[in-house]
Amino acid sequence: EVQLVESGGGLVQPGRSLRLSCAASGFTFDDYCMHWVRQAPGKGLEWVSSITWTGHNIVYADSVKGRFTISRDNAKKSLYLQMNSLRREDTALYYCVKDMDATGIAADGYFDYWGQGTLVTVSS
Amino acid sequence: DVQMTQSPSSLSAFVGDRVTITCRASQSVNNYLNWYQQRPQKAPKLLIYATSNLQSGVPSRFSGSGSGTDFTLTINNVQPDDFATYYCQQSYISPRTFGQGTKLEMK
Numbered sequence: 001e002v003q004l005v006e007s008g009g010g011l012v013q014p015g016r017s018l019r020l021s022c023a024a025s026g027f028t029f030d031d032y033c034m035h036w037v038r039q040a041p042g043k044g045l046e047w048v049s050s051i052t053w054t055g056h057n058i059v060y061a062d063s064v065k066g067r068f069t070i071s072r073d074n075a076k077k078s079l080y081l082q083m084n085s086l087r088r089e090d091t092a093l094y095y096c097v098k099d100m101d102a103t104g105i106a107a108d109g110y111f112d113y114w115g116q117g118t119l120v121t122v123s124s
Numbered sequence: 125d126v127q128m129t130q131s132p133s134s135l136s137a138f139v140g141d142r143v144t145i146t147c148r149a150s151q152s153v154n155n156y157l158n159w160y161q162q163r164p165q166k167a168p169k170l171l172i173y174a175t176s177n178l179q180s181g182v183p184s185r186f187s188g189s190g191s192g193t194d195f196t197l198t199i200n201n202v203q204p205d206d207f208a209t210y211y212c213q214q215s216y217i218s219p220r221t222f223g224q225g226t227k228l229e230m231k
Contacts, residue, residue: 044225045160045168045211050218059219095167105218108174110158114167 002026002113004096009118012086020118022079022096027113030074033104035111036081038092038120048094049081053102064090086122093117126150126214130223136231137202145197145226147190147212156216157195159188162225163208171210172197204230 008020020036036048049060049070058070069082079096096115100106127150137143147157155175160168170179172188175195185200199206207230212223 045162045222047219047221061219104220107154107156107216109156109215109220110170110173110213111160111168111220112170112179114169116167 002098004098004113004115006094006096006115006118009094009120011121011123013124014086014088014122016086017082017084018086018120020081020083020094020096020120022115024077024079024096024098027098029072029077031102033099033101034072034079035097035099035104036070036079037095037097037111037114038090039095039117040089040092043092046092050099050104051079052104057103059104083120086120088122091120091122093119125219126153126217126221128212128214128221128223130210130212130226132226133224134227134229136229138231139202139204141202141231143199143202143228145210145212145228147195147197147223149193149195149214151217152192153214153216155191156214157188157190158213158215158220159186159197160211160213160222161206161208162211163205168211173215199228202228 003025005023035050067085071080095117097111098113100112101109159172162168176188209227
């Protein structure tokens, strides 16, 4: 059974940093692209960042570019999101998401498994 | 990035009704359009991929159609479990962008 378990969320002041983690199990982690998707309270889904199976290709949403860093440790079957210079508008539930594809750019791709999310609240 | 626009933003229906949700892309995404269902306080779940392919375990009352820029999700004989928010997502052009969601509520 595929499981994605996020951790690391919490209350943080604007301008500070936070690191999210996602522990994966039930599939061959290093075969797949992984993503972070967030959802602000009462709002829709916003894709945040993607990292290919090798970790060599990384993409960010414009809203987080230069502030967030995605990474992965295939040996530990873990995905990470380092979030710096946090803003109030980064407040959201952050989901760890598995792609059905290794690269994340297959035209017929989709997100086939989601974690339950970890809540990040940016407030003074 | 490709912009995805869903309509309506919300709709209400009775159990047993047939409902249709539309999704429009700002440019052609061929037939690479996915649908997700998000029940309250739950993570999204893949329903349909590549316009019309049901994910394993999804009931056959769900169907998808369309191509190019215009797509629809249809739910026949709406069941109590179906009251949720639905999101479309294009996968043709990276990044895989989402629509803003359509909330289906019980009438």
